[in-house]
Amino acid sequence: MMLVFNPRRIIIDKSSTMINRYYHKAERGYNDYIATRYGIIYPYLTEGIYVKIQRCKGMRDMSPAEMAVFHQLEGICRDCFIKWGYREVRTPTIEYLHLFTSAGTLTPTMLGKVYSFLDWDGWSGERVVLRPDGTIPVARLYTETMSGQGLARLFYAANMFTFETGDKNRERWQCGAELIGAGSATADAELMALSTDIINKLCLKNVELRLSHAGLLKALLAKLKLNPEERHKLFDSILDGDTTVLTKVSRSVPELSDLLSIKGQTTGFLRENREALCHALPEIKPSLDDFLKTIAILDDLNLKYQVNISSGAGFEYYTGIIFQYFIGGEKIGGGGRYDALITSMGGGDVPASGCAIYLDRLINLVNAKTVLPAPVKKVLVKGSKSKETFKIADALRQAGFIAELDLDGKSTNWTLEVKSDGMLTLISKARKKTNAQSVEEVIKLLEAQGAT
């Protein structure tokens, strides 16, 4: 029988009942599977027929090693957020679709990628979605349960779902903070300083901070004399990441070209030409001043940034500054001001801004060695008497070690044998044996080896 080997397609869990059936069949003479060194097997009963037990397309498993990094990343974010005064919230995975369709929240392109469906009681025809964004649900939570409480610093760690084609992830994890109830440039600067704090603690190098301003973008678009339909479309394509389109359209208005061509750290141009620009384009004055104010604080804090007005990729709900963090070409986080969002939800005139760090992108970018703490020493506990063995293992855990019970007879760096007469033998990786009378003595031995 011909063997088709196509490991890209199939990954099977050896323990599943499905696979037992194939083992069973194999014994009957099919003999058509390959066991790999990972304990993953690729069974084929006949040519072209294969078993498909695999994770959904676009979804990601995280291995123990990746989870260790993930938790550490999340922990660093959480620590920073808490120290800056933010409190954690958790919103549900499922929300009503209309929360995201209300004008000025997500672009139609993003809405076209949401996972929407009818709930089990969805006979009204209104759909629900798997949360595609982190900010909108937190704004909803604030409006629903915290309205009127003034300033709120909230943060979350959650997964977002958007449809992507090819091998891109459809489920993404992010840690984000929302600063609700403050409308000042200081508030914007706080979020950028906070994000920078996290980035520094993650020991990330060559991170670029790019700045744009939604208010400026909108004022410029208004200048292009487009009908509302075209203006929406253009704004959407900028938000969806197309940076060339605005430059193309703005050639007809020279002042715009000047503004849009500003790139880099130098904001001298903006400052020096503020008067002239405001004279030529009076509509941009409030936004330009707002932008300059925030930038002045960033300069005071000595935060490095690049200004690129036409790189406004982000969310439609932004009204003020938009900031994005990049490493190489990859965006690892960002945020912005969304003063109209809570208002549109009926939560009153509440200014707000927020930021988010994309955890799953960082898993591959951070150096695990610099992020992870020194591993806790692991001891394998062997013994014939369960009662004694469990007790000794427990004592080791109390002392801060990882104590694993021996189930498969394999040894690790440190093995502790519990003899039937109560004697203990500690065996190092080099097979060096040391006897001990009590578990306290063992702990001392381990600690003497620099093992905690």
Added chain:
Amino acid sequence: MPLKIALPKGRLLRKTAALLQKADWRLDEYHSSMGFYRPKSARFPDLLVRVFHEKDIPIQIAMGNYDLGICGLDWIEELLVKYPSSDIVKVKDLQYGQSWLYLAAADKSLNMRQNGFPLRIASEYPNLAEAYALKNRLSRFSIFPVWGAAEAYPPENADMALLAAQDAAEIDGYGLSPICPVLGSSTFLIANLNSHTKRDFEKIVTSIVNTTPEDIKTLSEKKEVALRKIVITTKYSRDTVRLALPDGHQQQQTIELLNKAGIKIEGYPSIDGNRRPKIAIDGVAVKVIRPQDMPLQVANGNFDLAITGRDWLTDHLAQFPSSPVKEVLDLKLRKVRLVAVVHQDLAVNNAADLQRFVNDRTEPFRLASEYVNIADKFARENHLGHYRVIPTWGATEAFLPDDADLLIENTETGRTIARHNLKIIETLFESTACLIGSTNSVNAEKRQRLDYIVNRLHTAVGDC
């Protein structure tokens, strides 16, 4: 494996048959909507031809069950807009069967971006309707996917309808105003993407493409009865009882029942397409819609009472277990059985056999049915493991054995099933026409009117 093509029944059948005749296919039985749905071509004897409802064809091509298909662009886009990475290649516009999809409303000045209550859109094209709503930033909307008669919904039961029409005048005839055209549709030859790159069907494609469409276009259009413009005057008050009556072949039995109940009704069945007949009971408004759509419409409060089948009520409750819709009265008409059907050659005779059969195979088990939610529940309850439900829009018998493994079908006598060389392995339940209503509370005046209708019908059924 032979090359396979899916041909449409329904509105495109005549012109597609004419096209293939001109292309010298010499098909033996592709000329009526009845028959066995398995024509053979004398020119391409190895080609496997099947006839499907037009709506099923893009799905069949995308799944790879068929290499080629002919159907309207509207149904292709309805699939692609929701599943853009579907394996479909548009090979050629065959330039017949043109139509437009219009978004229409009774009131042209409708504010589409209103906040507050959701804007309701009724359509046979729910995916296109949703895409339109998202693209045009409707802040809050509900889509009513309907089997047909979308034009009957606005303004009382929906704010807008997305529907197919020859031109704006046809929309006008329904008493609606076209807001905008959403899609211009035509008949297309489509292919499965993998087949298109790997299989050689050039001869077949060439025979179709080289046949000049002009000859087809000149075919005399079936003369439609000029529609009298429907004037919508219905104003519902809070106390108005809204009754839905079925269209199609159930109309005769329904009118007989109403006669027996002493309920006079005018304009049902309608001769001019008016779906709002007059009933001789004060405070009761009647609308004629598809029986398939009634349970959902009663659940969402659009109608208070409806005459439909228990099969559709059961399907609705399988999708929405906590729905407020309930059976009010068994009308004891149109008795059918809902059955699970497999091919005669399959060594499966009952549910236990079925489970063994499914456990011993590696590919997903395929259930085809008009009753997708009943089929889904059947698969879950019978532990069918890895399964897929293929939604169909009629002519489901043609799916076995090549394109599905099991059908959930309704049958009166079992003759059609036997004629297609199929067998029944389980009867799920018996279905008759029934009056359905909602458990939601109503005010006293309305309750009185509802009771009056129920009592009249109860007496009529008792006389049967």
